[in-house]
Amino acid sequence: MSAERERAEAMLGEAIDLTAVETSERRPWLPGLPRFLRPGVPAILFAPREAGKSLLAMVACEQVVAAGGRVAYIDFENGKTRMAERMSAILADRDDEARQAVAERFAYYGKTRLSGIGDRGLADEWGEALGGFDLVVIDSVARALAQLGLDENLTPDFARFMVGRVDPLSERQVATLLLDNTGNDEQGRPRGASGKLDLCEVAYKVTSDTIAPHVHGRIRLRRARTRDGDEALDLEVGVGGGTFTRIEVADPSLHDLDLLAAAVDVLTAGGHEGSESLLSGDAVLRALRERGIRGDDKALRAKLRDAAQDPETPLKYVNRRGYYVSESAPVDGSPEQDRGEGSPARTGSTSEASENGSTEPDSAPVESSPERTAPAPVGDGGTLGPPDPRLGLRQTGAADSLTAALDDGATANGKGLPSAYDRSGDAP
Numbered sequence: 400m401s402a403e404r405e406r407a408e409a410m411l412g413e414a415i416d417l418t419a420v421e422t423s424e425r426r427p428w429l430p431g432l433p434r435f436l437r438p439g440v441p442a443i444l445f446a447p448r449e450a451g452k453s454l455l456a457m458v459a460c461e462q463v464v465a466a467g468g469r470v471a472y473i474d475f476e477n478g479k480t481r482m483a484e485r486m487s488a489i490l491a492d493r494d495d496e497a498r499q500a501v502a503e504r505f506a507y508y509g510k511t512r513l514s515g516i517g518d519r520g521l522a523d524e525w526g527e528a529l530g531g532f533d534l535v536v537i538d539s540v541a542r543a544l545a546q547l548g549l550d551e552n553l554t555p556d557f558a559r560f561m562v563g564r565v566d567p568l569s570e571r572q573v574a575t576l577l578l579d580n581t582g583n584d585e586q587g588r589p590r591g592a593s594g595k596l597d598l599c600e601v602a603y604k605v606t607s608d609t610i611a612p613h614v615h616g617r618i619r620l621r622r623a624r625t626r627d628g629d630e631a632l633d634l635e636v637g638v639g640g641g642t643f644t645r646i647e648v649a650d651p652s653l654h655d656l657d658l659l660a661a662a663v664d665v666l667t668a669g670g671h672e673g674s675e676s677l678l679s680g681d682a683v684l685r686a687l688r689e690r691g692i693r694g695d696d697k698a699l700r701a702k703l704r705d706a707a708q709d710p711e712t713p714l715k716y717v718n719r720r721g722y723y724v725s726e727s728a729p730v731d732g733s734p735e736q737d738r739g740e741g742s743p744a745r746t747g748s749t750s751e752a753s754e755n756g757s758t759e760p761d762s763a764p765v766e767s768s769p770e771r772t773a774p775a776p777v778g779d780g781g782t783l784g785p786p787d788p789r790l791g792l793r794q795t796g797a798a799d800s801l802t803a804a805l806d807d808g809a810t811a812n813g814k815g816l817p818s819a820y821d822r823s824g825d826a827p
Contacts, residue, residue, distance in 0.1 A: 429574050430533060431466030432459060434631040434648055436601070438533065439572040441565050443540070443596070444620070445579045445589040446605035451618045451638065452578045453477055455605060455646070456536050457485050458636055459576065462645055464504040465497050468533035471506045475542035479509045488612065492643045506532070513546040516563045526567025535568055540579040540589070554594030561598050588623070600626040603634070615640030619649070622708075632709045648711070658699065659706050661690050662714055666724040677721030 429436040436442055436459075446452050453476070460470040474482060486505075490498045515521040529535050537543055541551050543564070549556035565575050577599065582590035587604065589595045596602050602624035608616030620634040633649035665686040671678045678686075684699060692699070707716035713725050 429463060430468035431462035431464075432646065434629075435459070435634060435646060436534070436574045436576070436630075437627070438574055439569045440600045441561070441569055441575040441577065441598075442601040442603070443577040443579055443589060443599040444603050444605050445581050445595075445623075446607075447581050449610075450605050451607045451610050452605050453482075453538055454485055454610065454638055455618045455620075455636060456538060456576060456578060457482070458489060458638065458643060459646055460505055460534065460536065461486070461489050461493070461497060461501060463534050464500040465493070467504075469504045469506075469531060470534045470536065471508065471529055471532045472536045472538070473508045473511050473543075474538050475511065475546070476539055477509075479507065482507060482509070488639075488641075489643045492641065513543060513564070516547045516549065516559055518563075522563045522567050525564060526571050526573075529568055530571035530573060532573055534574045534576060536576045536578070537564075538578045540577050540595075541591075551591035554592040554598075557592045557595055558598060596624045599624065601630055610639055613640060615642050620646075629710050632705070655702050655706070658687070658692060658694075658702055659712060659714060661687055661692055662703060662706075662722065663724055665690070666714070666722060671721075671723045672725075674715070674717060674723055677717055677723050679721040683722050 426437055428434065429438055444452050444455065456472070460472060463470050472482070486501065490501065540557075540560075544551045544556065544560055547560060547563075549560055551557065565577075568575050579589040579595065581588065581604075589602075602622070603620040604623050605618060605620055607618040610616050610618070615637060616639055618636050618638055620631075622630055622632050631648045634646055635649045636646045637644035662683060665683060666672070666678055669678060669686075670676060680700060680703070683703065684696060687699070703714070703722070704716060706712050707714045707722065714722060715725050716722050
């Protein structure tokens with residue numbers, strides 16, 4: 400065999416027999432974040448400045464560690480004091496076990512210096528260094544790319560970043576959450592390269608109410624991109640004013656329930672109860688008019704599509720073909736939810752995705768993968784051990800434990816609310 404042939408086969412790797420891959424059980428959700436993230440999935444959150452991306456990410460991190468997972472937060476923007484204040488505010492509304500979980504399983508990196516893009520060996524070492532975590536947050540994409548000398552406006556440069564710093568984590572079943580801003584003119588996608596959405600499996604646009612330490616508001620996530628199709632269409636979390644709720648699927652009653660019920664009735668009466676028996680959008684609208692539904696055609700179509708994208712509703716849509724009813728989801732707008740845990744209490748139900756036809760049953764949150772090597776406790780300063788300095792994870796020990804600074808910022812109400820997370824010019 401020629402040297403060239405050997406190199407070609409080495410590039411290909413081993414062929415995989417797909418019929419031998421275990422598919423009988425649903426791929427699990429990330430611990431603590433059902434309907435949001437899965438292990439090994441790269442996701443991007445994008446929003447205008449001051450919408451609360453970093454604060455939202457911190458709430459997500461707390462939920463993961465509270466569920467037994469491990470998180471690394473790589474921060475290029477905020478600094479350990481501000482991030483400690485944010486975590487202090489969150490933990491003030493949690494029990495003592497949550498604080499201990501953060502101390503043990505949350506690693507904060509505030510002095511990371513990235514280099515060596517294009518070095519395959521270094522990319523693999525990066526994956527090994529962070530492979531013991533369930534979730535890695537990179538805040539933010541723009542600064543990470545700048546450190547690597549890459550242009551965020553060029554899709555090839557963003558692809559190099561994904562290949563060198565995100566794919567090695569995905570290969571080890573580590574979920575990655577990238578934080579990015581929207582552009583001045585394009586509010587519906589991340590700023591810069593148009594390929595950012597294509598290169599991430601899940602994308603959410605973030606919006607929010609006014610956020611302040613003394614004012615409670617809500618941060619909302621709207622799904623903008625999905626590969627699996629069964630992540631929640633809308634998520635939300637309450638923050639500020641001493642109260643921090645959990646990231647949950649948004650209230651399904653946000654749908655027009657009268658419209659939804661009428662559409663389901665039309666489809667059921669006509670026998671359109673599967674993807675093989677579709678009713679066109681025009682026909683659905685005509686039938687709805689006959690049943691007394693009023694409104695602009697364009698608005699009604701948008702509401703129907705919106706409801707059909709939600710896995711919690713029985714209304715489904717096949718792109719450019721029509722609607723049908725699935726019997727797997729309720730129409731009353733009140734699916735069971737375990738509010739104490741902040742996640743949907745779904746046990747083996749099946750929901751069909753709006754566009755890709757996924758019929759996998761939703762599953763409950765799961766614990767960390769047992770075969771993953773667990774990092775040592777962060778509080779002991781040994782989360783990753785002495786890292787290769789080329790990786791850029793340069794900290795005293797390995798990572799800062801934010802809980803060491805949490806008691807320094809308590810306010811008069813005794814709850815340790817933050818003093819800087821809404822600071823002008825330094826918003827989350």
